[in-house]
Amino acid sequence: MLIGILSATITAGKLALSFIPNIEVVTLLFIAYTIVFGYRKTMFVSLIFTTTEIFIYGLNTWLLVYYFIWPFLILLTEIMKKAVKSEYGYAVLGGIFGYAFGFFFAIGESLFYGIAYGWAYWIRGLLFDLIHGTSNFIVILTLLNPLKSLLSKLKMAYYREKS
Amino acid sequence: MSKKIIAIISVLVLAALAFAGYKAFLSPKGVEGAKEVTINIVIEKEGIDKTFTYNTNHEFLIQLLEENKEELGITFEEFDFGKMITGMMGYTADPTSEYFHIYVNGEDATTGVAEIPLNDQDSYTFELKNF
Numbered sequence: 001m002l003i004g005i006l007s008a009t010i011t012a013g014k015l016a017l018s019f020i021p022n023i024e025v026v027t028l029l030f031i032a033y034t035i036v037f038g039y040r041k042t043m044f045v046s047l048i049f050t051t052t053e054i055f056i057y058g059l060n061t062w063l064l065v066y067y068f069i070w071p072f073l074i075l076l077t078e079i080m081k082k083a084v085k086s087e088y089g090y091a092v093l094g095g096i097f098g099y100a101f102g103f104f105f106a107i108g109e110s111l112f113y114g115i116a117y118g119w120a121y122w123i124r125g126l127l128f129d130l131i132h133g134t135s136n137f138i139v140i141l142t143l144l145n146p147l148k149s150l151l152s153k154l155k156m157a158y159y160r161e162k163s
Numbered sequence: 164m165s166k167k168i169i170a171i172i173s174v175l176v177l178a179a180l181a182f183a184g185y186k187a188f189l190s191p192k193g194v195e196g197a198k199e200v201t202i203n204i205v206i207e208k209e210g211i212d213k214t215f216t217y218n219t220n221h222e223f224l225i226q227l228l229e230e231n232k233e234e235l236g237i238t239f240e241e242f243d244f245g246k247m248i249t250g251m252m253g254y255t256a257d258p259t260s261e262y263f264h265i266y267v268n269g270e271d272a273t274t275g276v277a278e279i280p281l282n283d284q285d286s287y288t289f290e291l292k293n294f
Binding site (some may be wrong): 095124131138159 | 174185271273277290294
């Protein structure tokens with residue numbers, strides 16, 4: 001049930017901000033979920049989130065890349081979380097992830113349509129990546145700590161009720 | 164001023180600099196004035212290999228293609244990353260296995276069709292390819 005709720009909040013968060021290009025809370029939520037609930041549960045969340053996206057938007061090549069990039073972010077967060085406690089570290093991670101977002105997709109597109117197309121796709125999207133990385137940095141820096149403490153309280157209440 | 168606000172302002176300043184850098188170095192620039200350019204369309208499986216010569220004042224290839232849409236039998240599709248050619252000479256590429264590869268003077272185009280600037284005496288080849 002917990003994984004279902006977390007997946008639904010990510011989909012809702014993405015849809016709620018979908019009218020603003022490349023400003024999103026999905027990266028923030030995946031990072032926060034990994035820190036609070038651990039990478040195993042969050043991996044399942046990413047799988048459900050991507051599959052839900054396919055139901056909403058149809059099967060596209062860019063959605064297949066989702067099956068790799070969100071688990072990649074979750075793994076990076078899991079590796080970082082033992083050493084990094086400050087929100088600044090995660091803001092930098094989310095920022096770099098946003099700046100490189102188009103590059104990940106360009107690799108995926110290259111596999112389907114060739115390197116020339118992938119290159120064009122990447123260059124064409126650089127300004128979107130710039131907005132994405134910058135907004136990720138700001139969103140994570142300002143919202144990660146309040147979200148982490150709220151989720152930790154909800155997690156405690158959830159497991160208390162279950163036991 | 165709090166540390167976070169300083170960090171946010173710093174990132175915004177860096178982003179503005181990167182934006183200026185993109186506009187100055189990576190963003191395609193059109194060339195004003197009259198030009199003579201050649202468009203070659205190759206769809207081997209349909210036996211099509213046609214060449215068109217145009218005199219134009221347009222700055223970008225996409226404008227020339229849109230102006231001569233009917234003669235070239237072009238269809239476009241709008242994606243979130245820009246326009247893509249889906250058909251030429253009345254032939255529609257199968258989106259699951261075909262696309263129109265673009266060459267500029269025989270070299271692979273490095274940008275999408277909407278960002279290719281027109282230069283005098285340049286030739287633009289569109290070839291149906293499989294992926």
